[in-house]
Amino acid sequence: MIFVFQKDMLDCLYSNNELKYMIPRWFIWLCIIIGSWIGAYIPMLWGGSVFSFSSIIFSTIGAFVGIWAALRIGNSI
Secondary structure (H helix, E strand, O other): OOHHHHHHHHHHHHHOOOOOOOOHHHHHHHHHHHHHHHHHHHHHOOOOOOHHHHHHHHHHHHHHHHHHHHHHHHHHH
C-alpha cells in the first residue's frame, strides 16, 4: 500500500516537469561540493571567518544552489 502511494506521488512529481536524461550522481555531488565551497567563502568578502556560523549557513545555501544548478544543467543537455 505504501509502495503504491509513493509510486503515485513520484508520478505526480515528474509528470509536469519530466527529466529528459538521467543525471549522473557524480555530477550532482560535484555541483553540491562546488556550491558549498563557494557559499562557505562568501563571508570572507566582508572580513568574516571561514569557520563562522554565517559560513555554515551560506555553505548550506550553496549546496542547495548546487543541486538546483545540477538539475538545470542536466535538463538542458
